[in-house]
Amino acid sequence: GNSVTQMEGPVTLSEEAFLTINCTYTATGYPSLFWYVQYPGEGLQLLLKATKADDKGSNKGFEATYRKETTSFHLEKGSVQVSDSAVYFCALSGHAGNMLTFGGGTRLMVKP
Amino acid sequence: DAGVIQSPRHEVTEMGQEVTLRCKPISGHDYLFWYRQTMMRGLELLIYFNNNVPIDDSGMPEDRFSAKMPNASFSTLKIQPSEPRDSAVYFCASRRTGFVNSPLHFGNGTRLTVT
Numbered sequence: 001g002n003s004v005t006q007m008e009g010p011v012t013l014s015e016e017a018f019l020t021i022n023c024t025y026t027a028t029g030y031p032s033l034f035w036y037v038q039y040p041g042e043g044l045q046l047l048l049k050a051t052k053a054d055d056k057g058s059n060k061g062f063e064a065t066y067r068k069e070t071t072s073f074h075l076e077k078g079s080v081q082v083s084d085s086a087v088y089f090c091a092l093s094g095h096a097g098n099m100l101t102f103g104g105g106t107r108l109m110v111k112p
Numbered sequence: 113d114a115g116v117i118q119s120p121r122h123e124v125t126e127m128g129q130e131v132t133l134r135c136k137p138i139s140g141h142d143y144l145f146w147y148r149q150t151m152m153r154g155l156e157l158l159i160y161f162n163n164n165v166p167i168d169d170s171g172m173p174e175d176r177f178s179a180k181m182p183n184a185s186f187s188t189l190k191i192q193p194s195e196p197r198d199s200a201v202y203f204c205a206s207r208r209t210g211f212v213n214s215p216l217h218f219g220n221g222t223r224l225t226v227t
Contacts, residue, residue, distance in 0.1 A: 034215075036216075041220065042218075042220050042221075043116070043203050043205070043218025043219050043220050043221055044155075044203070044205075044216075044218045045217075045218065046215035046216070049215070089155065099145075099157065099160065099168070100157075100216060102154070102155045103154075104154045105154055105155065
């Protein structure tokens with residue numbers, strides 16, 4: 001079946017540091033890949049997505065590239081801000097496209 | 113667009129009581145999902161509906177849990193009787209058919225505490 005593995009958190013960074021959150025997946029076929037973000041007290045919201053190999057999703061300074069050869073979709077940001085503190089979830093949708101499989105989430109804490 | 117609306121935001125109840133969580137999806141969305149989030153298990157899909165029909169309830173933990181969607185604008189998740197291990201944040205989410213171009217929209221959740 002489908003599965004998503006994320007690096008364990010929390011990840012603690014100083015403001016303006018470079019961020020990488022690793023995500024690898026197992027899936028049959030050609031899934032679409034997503035990053036969702038959850039701010040305190042809120043539900044998850046879509047951050048970015050990529051629908052085929054070598055696609056790069058980007059939003060709010062975050063980027064992730066769909067790497068089929070390494071089955072990865074790592075999230076990166078060049079300079080994090082305190083406001084980026086949140087929990088980040090990697091997810092994939094399978095062939096049927098009806099359901100998302102989520103990773104365990106990675107908590108990011110950015111200190112001023 | 114009012115977003116997905118869940119109520120109540122917080123629920124505190126005693127073990128053995130019935131709990132009903134409510135969700136109003138975004139108008140026009142034909143898929144509705146119920147998730148549970150805990151520190152230990154992360155985000156778990158409980159059940160999802162398509163056009164008000166339950167499609168997959170394999171994530172419902174046991175018979176104490178039931179979910180209904182009587183119409184396109186309302187769904188409930190009921191726990192009867194509730195137990196302390198049911199304490200979690202329950203999220204409702206909805207989307208329109210055509211997943212790639214239609215993201216999943218989450219409500220802000222209901223934090224359930226069973227004492």
